[in-house]
Amino acid sequence: MSDVEELPPGLPRMISDRYEIESLIGRGGMADVYLALDHVLSRKVAVKVLRPDTASNPMVVNRFRREAKAVAALSHPNIVAVYDTGELPAAEQQHERLPFMVMEYVTGKTLKQVISQDAIDAEFAVKVTRGVCEALDHSHANNVVHRDVKPANVMVSDAGHVKLMDFGIARALDNSATMTQTAAVVGTAQYFSPEQARGEQVDFRSDIYSAGCLFYELMTGRPPFTGDSPVSVAYQHVGEIPPAPSQVAQDVDPIYDPIVAKVLSKERDDRFQSAGAFAAALENALNGIEFHEDQSTPATYTLPIYGNHDSTESGFAAQAAPMTTEHPVFTAHDEPVETTRHRTNRGLIVLLSVVALLAVAIASFLVIRSIQADAEKRAPVAIPDVKNLSEDDASSLAARCDFQRTR
Structure with missing residues (x-):
């Protein structure tokens, strides 16, 4: 124009x-x-x-x-x-x-344009992915899930800076917000996570999966899954394992294969639990340090993400929830876990639970016996027929039936 x-x-x-x-x-x-x-x-x-x-x-x-x-x-x-x-x-x-x-x-190109026009080496791929992961770590720390991480939504400026954009289907997350409405599938087929493909609720780790797809394409020139239609691609995300990057492109160092395998895990708990952890593993690999599964440190906090609240009208500054073992998300800095103290606390909790159950059982038994005794006292009894009997015979019969004579 x-x-x-x-x-x-x-x-x-x-x-x-x-x-x-x-x-x-x-x-x-x-x-x-x-x-x-x-x-x-x-x-x-x-x-x-x-x-x-x-x-x-x-x-x-x-x-x-x-x-x-x-x-x-x-x-x-x-x-x-x-x-x-x-x-x-x-x-x-x-x-x-x-x-x-x-x-x-921002003056520059989208990452989609860069991939289609230029040959990409491992150093550039790791640099770009690191920039995307830093953006995701920030948005996740502010309880915003992007949900559509892909090359077309990443700008590389003329100065080489990486910029994540287009939060059009992003969702804010608070104590009751969901990332996806029931049966709704959002995102782009080649880059969305298995839970997005199934129409399930998503969390921060869904963005991390998409960042893994983005890195895969940077290294190999193609997404991990392709097909004739978005539906066929979605099925692959859910049920198939992508080939290792080194098998797709011969010039890719196999040192990246276990990192990609982890970030593209079907189960969220098996992936990196923060975008920063994924980027750190890539940088280590770039420096020749191999990734091993025990290097992955679990997150120290999480946020409740399940509910039916639409975040369109909700706030965007929800606070982080206390530490829990359910649905780990991430943390900006991980700390070692004191396993001995956790085991001690767990044993104390089990003991107190057993004592509480015994107390409830005994109390219930006593209450039931009291109710039964009271019911027995109030139960109706048959009155003997003393008609035409002498007074002595009638009194004797009444005494055998626990009746007392009153005057």
């Missing part, structure tokens, strides 16, 4: 009396991205505007707003920043208000 071309209907040349639209630089599934000049700060920015043909869909509008909220809560050099948000008023040409967001303008 040149300066003399007309803008789409409903899109003014000047937005919020501040951002002057210059040219179209990108087009996505639900929005267009324009290069603009911020007249207040005298800098180039990218303005993402929802297209009029999608603005009438509430689900698309909510997704767009969710992206703005998710990224606005994050501040990291490896994440494309959001500076401002707002809505364009309805116009005569279009009757819907158009949400927009003003973002950091």
